[in-house]
Amino acid sequence: MEQTNKPLTKNIRPDRAFATLADYESTGGYQGLRKAITELQPKDVQQWVKDAGLRGRGGAGFGTGLKWSMVPDIDTPQTRYLIANADEMEPGTFKDRLLMEQDPHQLIEGMIIAAYAIQANIAYIFLRGEYHLARQRLDNALQEARSKGFLGEHILGSGFSLEIVLHTSAGRYICGEETALINALEGKRATPRAKPPFPLVSGLWGRPTVINNVETLCNVPHILHYGIEWYQGLGRGVDKGTKLFGASGRVKYPGLWELPLGIPIREIIENYAGGMKDGYKLRGFLPGGASTDFLLPEHLDVVMDYEAVAKAGSRMGTGTMIVLDDKTCPVQMVLNLEQFFAQESCGWCTPCRDGLPWTVTLLKDIIAGKGRSEDLDTLAGLTRMLGPGNTFCALAPGAMEPLQSALKYFREDFERYITVKESA
């Protein structure tokens, strides 16, 4: 069996023509499913994924096999749902789109295996409305999979049946939050739900529901096909497997690369992205999307592992970095981020609904030269009031991450706006 160190992107060609079912099968596609469904019990599949060490690639990093194993009573027949979270909308993030557009069967196979592992007979792909090309290609791939017996009744002659429904959303960041996503799928306004009960116990239409990110699910077929040991050998550090990492902003070659977890950030920015564009210096970066804390050039040797990035004071998040150069004002960059979060707040809970527009107003005033020194204390206060534990979901705490780290690392940039005015 031919092995690979880039399982997720091995079918993605430089010309960006997408992998058909024949292409996908020619490199081992649907072999993982065959193995899972004909040789393993659902609980064994959960154990394989747990042992491989796969963690969620949507940002939070929860153990995938562990999540599956928390679905109660999978031996009792009842309605359960699997949902692929394809609502990629975190600013700076462009990884799931590539996976769905270029190799749609990989996601579909991952979903069938995951659904088998939790004994779900209906699965939804919750796709963001803007991803038109992904919708066409997934639609097409789902039909191909049905016609070959990978979907439908008695998959590969087994007792397991599954239907996958492609649901396209209509554009709202909060739908990526899993309980809001469930409300959206039920046709309601997408506000988050209180937890508990957790979706694993009571989710979509009150049924046990597992929600996994697209990239997470794309890892699953390869774990089954190539094995646990092979998968563990892919990581360079503590965490296992590969991950899609990206860089955007004023780097020489913005892009997306499948690389081993545990790779130093320096290697991604300097080798893969080619360093900064001529005439620009690296000022800092958001390591994993808009809702992660800034890190500085001094953090370049931090490795891309969940715990390592957390220890440095940020989060690996989605693994797609937004690079801040020395000619972009960090205060204005934070204003852009907070405007996004204020607009996308669902309005359900007060700290987020009122706190984010307040943050935006303060930042605008500061930039307009109307700021006062105490505004910085108010902003710092907001990072606490909108922080973890005070809100229904993670949107506002996520919004506070770039702000709190900017206040710490780029304080002089904030102060410059204020002192210029105060001395005038």
Place this chain on the structure above:
Amino acid sequence: MDKPTLSLEEIAEINAEIGHYPDKAGVAIEALKIVQKHRRWVSDECLVAAAELLDISPAQLEAVATFYNLIYRQPVGKTVIHYCNSVTCWMLGGERVGERLCRHLNVGLGEMSKDGEYTVLPIVCLGACDHAPVAMVGDELKLDISEDAVNELLGKR
């Protein structure tokens, strides 16, 4: 006055979606998108008719309709251009793309151009940050937009 209703085609498309969900209300977003596909936007009359079809109150469907960035509750041009204004595009000139388009078409954001062809709206990150600035013209993603945004996006040579 006769109550304005949805076309038979719209109703058939909405009914086909109902089969995919255990509860009719689950089709709310799909129904709005189907109406919009046929009429470009969702009027009050259509919203009420769609709500009736799904056995939910108009208020419930309105709560959904007004929640989403891609459901239009006022008329838009034949082609809607969404330019990304999220962080990477912002850094690399995304706002200027929007300004240039609006100036050329002589419209404000969300307005329809005089000839009824275009509406320009900002949109959050389109997931193509390695090709910033980007925009979506109708359903089509346009990458690496240059200073010549007007020609690139409006197809005028």
